[in-house]
Amino acid sequence: MIYAKPDLARDVLLYSAREQEGTSGAIPYAMMPLCTSYYFGGESGDLDIWLLWSAAEYALGTRDFDVMAARVPFSAAATPRCGTTSSLPSAIRRR
DSSP, X not given: OTTTOHHHHHHHHHHHHHTSOTTTOOOOSEEEGGGEEEOXXXXXXXXXXXXXXXXXXXXXXXXXXXXXXXXXXXXTTSTTSTTOEEEHHHHHHTO
């Protein structure tokens, strides 16, 4: 997707970073109806690696290094940091 639809890949990357759980940084396995996070019996062991790998692949593949400076808002579920933002690398490091 990064090479075929880079705009969509950027949106997915930023969305995934934003949807991390606030205290542990866990990334939901899926989204249920009404945007409810679904963790499939616990935390995934590889979704955090996927996010890191996707960010690196996107930046290097598209040369869009500005994505690393993009401000990622914490989701409403990311209490107590709801309403704050961080850069994409900082959001990835939360895990």
